Every structure is written in C-alpha cells, then in structure tokens.
Amino acid sequence: MITWLNHVAIAVPDLDAAATKYRSLGAEVSDPQELPEHGVIVVFVKLPNTKIELLHPLGEASPISGFLERNPGGGVHHLCFEVTEISEMAGKLSEIGARVLGDGSAKIGAHGKPVLFAHPKDFHGVLVEFEQT
C-alpha cells in the first residue's frame, strides 16, 4: 500500500537557476549530485515533510531529455510514493489494469531501492513511481 509521498520530481532546463530560486525562497537546497547510471543530475529541495527533486539530463541517453524537448520550460516529471512491498504493489497495479513501464518487474531506482513506474495513461496523466522503503 501507499504510505508516503517520497518526492515530486521536476525536470528543469537550468538546474542552477532552479536551485537558486528555491534557495532564495528560504528552502534548504542540496548541492547537485550526478547519477550517471540514471542519466540525471539532481538537486534536492529538502522540506520537513518531503522533497522536491530538480532533475536535469546527464549524458547522451538521459530519460529526461525527451521530456524537456516536449516541455522546454520544464515541468513535473513524476511523483514518487513509498510503498510497503513492491511486489504487492506490482500485483495491485496489474489487478487494477495499470501498466508498469519496462518488463513489469521492479528495478533498483536512483536511491538504491526497488522501484516501479506506472504508465501515465493509467494514472490520469501523471508518471507515478512506487518505491519500496
């Protein structure tokens, strides 16, 4: 079951500018972290209850590049919900007819935990990540 909103991921065309903006509004903002195996460079806006992940493409085959081509100004890329058991969630998604991206099985995500992504067309236009915690 869904237990927590882990993060909101926002793809941004200019990571420094976006980080500076949130910092200037009083939020705690991390230094950029490169995640080459996921094709992104990330900055975390750390709020007491959740975090905003500002994403920018890293490398040639970044999963964020296509999104920024379609949305050059940026936009919300995905929401990530924590779940108790990823295989239980995979079963639930299948039960309600929501497609899982890729081969349907959980992968190790950007935070080193098992994740699944559900198809935006099956989640009212929102790419939804489920992460086992």
Added chain:
Amino acid sequence: MITWLNHVAIAVPDLDAAATKYRSLGAEVSDPQELPEHGVIVVFVKLPNTKIELLHPLGEASPISGFLERNPGGGVHHLCFEVTEISEMAGKLSEIGARVLGDGSAKIGAHGKPVLFAHPKDFHGVLVEFEQT
C-alpha cells in the same frame, strides 16, 4: 519562507475513477467536496506527510476546464507550498522576478487561507501556489 509541501493538485477527467484507483492502492481517500466558489470538486488522498488533491471542474467557468482541454487525460495542475508570511513571499517573488497571477495580491484560497499563485513560466513550467498557514 517555504516551510512545507501542503499538497500536489492533479486535474483528473474522472474523479470517481481516480479516487477508486488511489483507494485500491491502500490510500485514505476523502469523499468528494464541492467548492463552487472555486469552480472545482475535490477529493483528498490523505497521506501521513502531505495530500494529493484530485481536482475536477465544477460549473461553467472552472479554472480547471482549460487545463483538461489541453490535457484530456489529466495531469499535475499545481504544487502548493506553505509559507510563514504571504506578504513576505509576495515581496520575495517580486525580488526574484517571478510574476504573481492576478493583480499580484494574496487572495483567500480554497482552504480559507491567504494564497498567491506564481506564473509557471517563472517556476520551470510548474504552477506554484503559496499558502500562508
């Protein structure tokens, strides 16, 4: 300053279907609430750390109708951050060159508290609401 992510608002073409989906994944989901003065009908997905607001148009002049025309399958409509002082935030936004929607002053929002909306073009493609708590 920004202190908390109050909610993520998602505009959905079918409120019952979206509510049923989140309920089936184990989340606590409220009954629908009509907010005629804001032109929306809302369902809250209540997580321990924040909430997801599922929005659907209510009435002729709903602010959500245009969004759903552009995004018929739905999508993230806005993020709402809590702030300590709305007038201080208005000053900050002006200082960093982020436009405030409307006449630039705070209004009473859907939860009875003073709010401002910053222009998505000045927030990397995301409509951002600031709510004084």
